[in-house]
Amino acid sequence: MRRKRHGRIIFTTSIAGMLGRGTIHGYVASKAGLAGLTRSLAVELGEHGITCNAICPGYFETELTAGFLQDETYVARLNSRVPLRRWGKPRDLAGVAVFLASDAASYVTGQQIVVDGGFTVTL
Numbered sequence: 778m779r780r781k782r783h784g785r786i787i788f789t790t791s792i793a794g795m796l797g798r799g800t801i802h803g804y805v806a807s808k809a810g811l812a813g814l815t816r817s818l819a820v821e822l823g824e825h826g827i828t829c830n831a832i833c834p835g836y837f838e839t840e841l842t843a844g845f846l847q848d849e850t851y852v853a854r855l856n857s858r859v860p861l862r863r864w865g866k867p868r869d870l871a872g873v874a875v876f877l878a879s880d881a882a883s884y885v886t887g888q889q890i891v892v893d894g895g896f897t898v899t900l
Contacts, residue, residue, distance in 0.1 A: 784827040785878045788815055789870075792835045792893050796900070808833075812889055819887030828886035830877050835893025837865040860895030 778784030793801065794808025811831060818829040836855055838846060845851055846864070856862050873890050876882050891897055 779825045782826040786829040788831040790831045816887045831889045833891045835896045
C-alpha cells in the first residue's frame, strides 16, 4: 500500500469494545485494542494515503450468536432496546464496508463506525 500511496485498512471490532460487558473480558479487551490500533495506524499511515477505520457491529445473527437467538426472552429483551427492533444481518454491514473501501471515504480515517440498529444511542 505504501508503494501505491493509497490503501484502505478496515477492522471489524464490536460495540462491546466501546461499552464493555461483564464475563467476556478477553473479547472486550481485544475489540478495544483493535479500536486503539485503528487510531494509531491512521496516524502512522495517513501520510502514505492509507486510511484505517473500524466497523463496530452490535448484535448480529451469526454462528457466534446462535445460542442467544434460541432464547426467545433474550431476543425480545434485546429487540426492545434496539430502535430498529431487530438483530442485524451480515448484509447490513456491507454498505459501510463498501463506503470505507471506496474513494468516497478518502478523507475518513481513524474512525469507529457503529452499525447496531441504534442500540448504543439508547443507553
